[in-house]
Amino acid sequence: MSRIHHDGPVIVGGGLAGLSAALEAAPRKVLVITPAPLLQACSSAWAQGGVAAALSAGDAPALHAADTTAAGAGLVEAEATRTLTGDGRATVEWLAKLGAPFDRDADGGFEVSLEAAHSRARVARVGGDGAGRAILSALVTAVRAADHIEVWEDGRLKSLIQDTTGRVRGVLVTRGDRQVEVLAPAVVLATGGVGGLFAATTTPAALLGEGMALAWQAGAEILDPEFVQFHPTAIDVGLDPMPLATEALRGEGARLLDRDGRFLLGDEPGADLQSRDVVARAVHAARVAGRGAFLDCRTAIGAKFPEEFPAVFSACMRAGLDPRETPIPVAAAAHYHMGGIAAGTDGRTSLPGLYAVGECAATGVHGANRLASNSLLEAAAFGRRTGQAAASEFGGQGALLPVRAGVDLPAAALAELRQGMSDGAGVVRDAAGLTALVVLIDRLDARWPGAAPVTAARLIAEAALARHESRGGHWRSDYPETAAPARHTRIRRKTGAVTPPQIEVVS
DSSP: OEEEEOSSOEEEOOSHHHHHHHHHTTTSOEEEEOSSOTTSSOGGGGOOSOEEOOOSTTOOHHHHHHHHHHHTTTOOOHHHHHHHHHTHHHHHHHHHHTTOOOOBOTTSSBOEEOOTTOSSOOEEOSTTTOHHHHHHHHHHHHHHHOTTEEEESSEEEEEEEEBTTSOEEEEEEEETTEEEEEEOSOEEEOOOOSGGGSSSBSSOTTOOSHHHHHHHHTTOOEEOTTOEEEEEEEEOSSOSSOOBOOTHHHHTTOEEEOTTSOBSSOSSTTGGGSOHHHHHHHHHHHHHTTOOOEEEOTTTTGGGHHHHOHHHHHHHHHTTOOTTTSOEEEEEEEEEESOEEEOOTTOBOSSTTEEEOGGGEEOSSSTTSOOTTHHHHHHHHHHHHHHHHHTTOOOOOSOBOOOOOOOOOOHHHHHHHHHHHHHHSSSSBOHHHHHHHHHHHHHHHHHSTTOHHHHHHHHHHHHHHHOOSOBTTBOBTTBOSOOSSOOOOEEEEOOSSOSSOOEEEOO
16 A cells, blocks of 8 residues: 655545635645546536526526525525535636636526426526536646646545544545555545436436445544435436436426326426426326326427427437437436535535535535526536635644455445345335335344445435434325424444444434
8 A cells, every 4th residue: 555645635526516626726736536537537528408597687696595495395505505506607707718618698607497396497408418528527627737636547546545633634545456545635536426326217327326425434424414315307218327308398398207107296297396306206107007108209309309409309319219209208317426425615524624615515505406507507616615625724633543355345235235225225215115225234244334325325214214204305104293393313433332333413
């Protein structure tokens, strides 16, 4: 094992949040560590919708904040949300200055579209449905040109390094068959979400909640891990991960139908633009009942499909389906994690020296149900703030604690865990399914103790079992009512000689 000392932030993750933080940490030296080449294996590059922000004359950050709060089902943190929506225009303009080719209107302004649960058209798009890859490509170009940034594109996070005071002092990573300890004044986790823990997901399968798991194992507080957003229109053509049919299709008038042509959510024009949790449950219920679920774009999009939504059109055609002529079969699939490592708008966590940003973090701006296209905004806006904050860190003098890499979960065990998560912690949950899932997790944990995906699954499952209500993305068929008052779930590692470490729900 080798050890290096890096005099600046170490950022784990190469998506929009991590690269935004890296750029804004200048002039401090930054080391970005990612397990795959930039633009691969991160959700940012797969995002289709765009960046939500108050960009038009009839909109305002306060209106955006109100929509965010309404979608979040009582758990949105007001101050963090004001910060997010207040940063909206500046964030989009910063991305555009870096080269993100946003669609423009005839006057040169940002062209915006309507998505579910927004009261105004405010989603800045790129090429109809190519926002994520286009925006991230611009940042990758800027990062590769930046003198202060070094990128390792073959490093996998295995553990956090701490000292005797509890401060995070660096990371243990593997590069091929080598282990490397990287000591640094600040560690930024931008490791993405948990979609790969589910058998049905729209995210890269490599996203297994490992950053959240390792942060919890180090003692960081975890916020609301039970809140997983299931996208209602994953394209059901037998692929893993499942291609996504962007919500913007419904914003343009596409409708959800069953196999007999009946509307899933009613025949009103805006019925399919309700919040994602509502639409996902309708799609799930139709499929469970044997009616099937289909997104009909023939009238609303029709012949314009290849030009206006090229990514979705290409995914359909590769599967032998022409969406101009045939409704698209869809299913609800794990898409975004509202919970994660408790963090502020500048990424600070409960552990000194540790920052978290992007989907692995929980800042309170998404509550129990993320508003469409707020994720790219949060990644860039809070990524910038996090980079600036992490660049100000210089501390850490305590003696280092021993560190060792966690065990890897074999492919067969991971497949079993993924199916168990979809079955027990999917769109609709109950005590029996969640209890069976925890039993599975216990068995896997006994065989592969401390495996990060198993730890991440435990955080989600046990928090879901403890929440006796339905709220946003967490729906309990045995507790269908929403409790009052709304409360967060805060999870900490139990202290003492507990093997394996157990979670403690403290609020």
